[in-house]
Amino acid sequence: MGISFYGDYLKKARERAGISQEKLAEGIINLQSLNRIENNRAGVSPGTFQALTSKCGAPTEVFPLFPDWDDFNCFYELYKAEMWLGSWQTKEVYNCLQEVEKTGFAGNAIYYQKWLYYQAALHMRNGDTNYEEIMSILQCALKITKEKLSFEDIKHEFLTVNEIMILTAIAKISFMEGNNSDCLLICSQLSTYLENVALSYKEKADLILGVQKIYVLYLIRNKEYLEAMNEASLLRDNSLLSISENHMIEAAFLFGLTKYLTGETKDGIHFIKTAYYSGEAIESQFATVANEILNVLNIEINELKNVIVPSEKKDNFAMPDINRKVELRTVECDYYSDDVITLGRLIHQKRKDQKLSMKVLCQGLCSVSALSKIENDALQPDIFLARSLIQRLGMSDEPFTFYASERETRQYRLERQMTGESRYNFQNIGNVLDEMKKVITKKDIIFKQLYTNNSIFYGKDIKEKNLLILENIKTTLPDFSVDRIIDYRLSKYELSYVISYCMMLRREVSVTKAIKVLYKILDYMNQNVIDDLLKNTVMDIVIATLVGDLDVQKRYDEIIDLLPMFKQKIVFGDMYCLPYIYAGITDAYIEEGNECYINRYYKYTYYLFEFNKIKAGKAFLENVKKKLGQEIDL
Secondary structure (H helix, E strand, O other): OOOOOHHHHHHHHHHHHOOOHHHHHOOOOOHHHHHHHHOOOOEEOHHHHHHHHHHOOOOOOOOOOEOOHHHHHHHHHHHHHHHHHHOOOHHHHHHHHHHHHHOHHHHOHHHHHHHHHHHHHHHHHOOOOOHHHHHHHHHHHHHHHOOOOOHHHHHHOOOOHHHHHHHHHHHHHHHHOOOHHHHHHHHHHHHHHHHOOOOOHHHHHHHHHHHHHHHHHHHHHOOOHHHHHHHHHHHHHHHHHOOOHHHHHHHHHHHHHHHHHOOOHHHHHHHHHHHHHHHHHOOOOHHHHHHHHHHHOOOOOHHHOOOOOOOOOOOOOOOOOOOOOOOOOOOEEOOOOOOOEOHHHHHHHHHHHOOOOHHHHHOOOOOHHHHHHHHOOOOOOOHHHHHHHHHHOOOOOOOOOOOOOHHHHHHHHHHHHHHHHHHHOHHHHHHHHHHHHHOOOOOOHHHHHHHHHHHHHHOOOOOOHHHHHHHHHOOOOOOOOHHHHHHOOOOHHHHHHHHHHHHHHHHHOOHHHHHHHHHHHHHHHHHOOOOHHHHHHHHHHHHHHHHHHHHHOOOHHHHHHOHHHHHHOHHHHOOOOHHHHHHHHHHHHHHHOOHHHHHHHHHHHHHHHHHOOOOOHHHHHHHHHHHHOOOOOO
C-alpha cells in the first residue's frame, strides 16, 4: 500500500519537477516534516500527500497513512461531497460538509482549504448570486497555501490541485462580476500550466474542462461566437469521453448557446433544452444557474420562455464564517502509533464493525492467512485485491490511490478505459480486450475474471452467455447461488457480473427470472452496509435494468413502487442510465393516465437520451406518440 514507498515517490516527483524542499513545503507543511516524510521516517495525511504530489505535477499513485480516524472520516466525507457536487445535489453536499466540520477538519489545513472551496462551489451550484461573499471564501481558501499570488505568474508557479480548482472558481466569479481581464488572465495562465503537468488522466481532464467552460463564456461575452462554438464542441465531446459528469450539463448548455449565437437557431435551442431538461431531471438548480449566465451576458432567448421554470425548492445555505479561528496541527504521523490507520487496520476495523468473519470477507480472493497478514500490515495486497476487499466491506475504493507495479497500473487504466469505451466508443472494445489479455498473468485472478466477464458479455457468436458469466462469478465465489446472494459479501466487480448475468438471462432465458434476480440484488444492497460512494457506481444500472424489464412485462405498478428510491438521489450520479429509467416511468404514467407526469417524464427521457448521444431518443418519442394516440410537444 506504499508505507515504505511513498516517501521515495514524493522525493522523486519533487526532483523531477525541479522543486526545492523549501518551495514544496511552502504553505503546506513545515520543512522538517517534509524531510522526514521523504526519508520514510514519518507518515502524512492523504490530503496533504496529494497536495504535495500534485504541486510536483505528479499523479498521486501512492496511498499514505491516515493519522487517525478523524483524518479518515474527513478525507472520505470530502470525497463524498465531491461526488454529490458533480451531480448537482447541493443538499447532500451541504450535509457532507457539516460532517467534515464536526471533525474540526482533522486539524489539517489542506482539508480546511478543500472544505472552503466546496462551500463556494456549493453556493455557485445553488444559483446564489452573492458573488462578493463567494469570492471572499475563495480568496480565504487560496491564502491558506498561497499567501501571495500574482495572476500573471500562475504558469510559473507550482500549484496543488486544490489551488487550481480555487483559481478556476475565482475566474468564474470574476466573469460573473464583469471582470473580463482577470477572467481571461487566469484561464490563459491555467491552460498553459495544465499543458505541462503530469497529473493522472482523470484529474487533468477534469481540471482542463473546468477552465475551458469559463473560457467559452469569456469568448461569448467578447462576441467571438465561432471560436466559442468550436471550444464548446470540444468541451462537450471531452466531457462525455472522460465521463466527467461534473461538467456535462454545462458543456451541453454552452454548446447549444454558441450554436444559437452563430445562427444555428434550431440546433442551438435543441441543445439548450437538452441541458435544461437534463438538469431538471436530476432535481438540480441548473436552470437557475443557466438563467443567471444569460442575464449577465445580456442574452434573451424568446424560445426558452416557459421551457423550465427554476425550481422553487431552492435551499438557502448559510455562508461559512471565514473569520473564525480554526485549530490546525502538524500533519505528519508516526508509522507505529496506535492511532495511525493503515489499509490493514482500516479493513480490520470495518470488518469488526460489521461482525464479519475473515472467511466471509476474503472468500475466493485470498486465503484467511493472507487476509490476517494484510490486516496486521505484514502483507501488501496488489491493487485489485485491495480494492475488492474494500468494496466487499461496502466502501468505495474510488477515493484511494494505491501503490502498484507498472503492470497493475496498466491493468487499472485498461479497466477504466473499458468503462468509457462501453458507453461512447463501442467499436473499440475488442482492442481494449486484446490489450487486457496481454497483461494477464497466472496470479491475476481478479483482473482475469474482469477480462473474462467482458469477453463473454461483448463477444459475438457465444451461446448461453448467462451460464458462462455465472461460472465466471464462481472464480471468486466458488459456491455462489443467486438465491443466497444475501449470504455473501460482493465486491463492485462481482455485483457488476451478477448484473451482466441478469442481462443475459433476460435475452436468453426469461425476463421474469431476470427480474427476480434484480430484486435480490436490491435486497442485498438494502440489507448490507453499503455507503453512497459505492452505491453511486452500481445502483443506477440495477434500477435501469430492473425498470426496463418491468416495462417489457407491463408491470407498471412495480415501477411506480420503485420511485421512493429516487429520494436517495443516488441514481442521479450516472446520467447515462437515467433515460432508461425514465423511459419505464413514462410508460407507467401513460398506463395510469397521469397527464402531468407523462408530459414531464417523456421530456426528461428524450432530452437525456440526446444529452448522452444515445440514438434511442426518436424511437422513444414515436413509441410515446403511438401509446397516447396523439402528437406530443417538446
